[in-house]
Amino acid sequence: MTIDRFDPTPIYLQIAAIIIKRIWQGDLETRDPIPSESQMVTEYGIGRETARHVVAHLREQGWVFTIARRGTYVAPRDQWPTGER
Amino acid sequence: MTIDRFDPTPIYLQIAAIIIKRIWQGDLETRDPIPSESQMVTEYGIGRETARHVVAHLREQGWVFTIARRGTYVAPRDQWPTGER
DNA sequence: GAGAATTTGTACGTATGTATG
């Protein structure tokens, strides 16, 4: 899975979709840490604001929760969005 | 009302508090536009992301709603947070 | 316990795109 810079879909949504897929497929389970902002920056070649946008989006959707200065983790199943499966 | 850079309170929260006070005092009413990002940038001498952060915060709290590429406006009273009055 | 590395938080700068008035 990688991002497509010619796809008009915003990069932050493309990466969010990748992570959601990993969660949904069980590759990332509840309380597992998702990739850190720095990891996203280096792995996808994006800026940090974009990485933060990914996390903010996933958090708003209920996929993850963040503990300040520790990390961001997969939320319990019952907090996941209902419409996207 | 102005911001205090020696106050450890984040600038975006200081400005949000100013705007909330203006809403609560009736200076800004439902459907009135709040100051634009650019206005905040110039009036408070802050950066763009900080201004965006102010707006995002107010939106998350239910004080305002944003119409893409038009502006951000004071939300109806019944959407305001309940704890802060 | 000390110090380094990691990670998120905050903040400013800059640029381009796109829609509206």
Added chain:
DNA sequence: ACATACATACGTACAAATTCT
């Protein structure tokens, strides 16, 4: 055509808390 305004995105920097060595 132009100004306004939000959306997206990269770059940079430092702070603060946590985790690792």
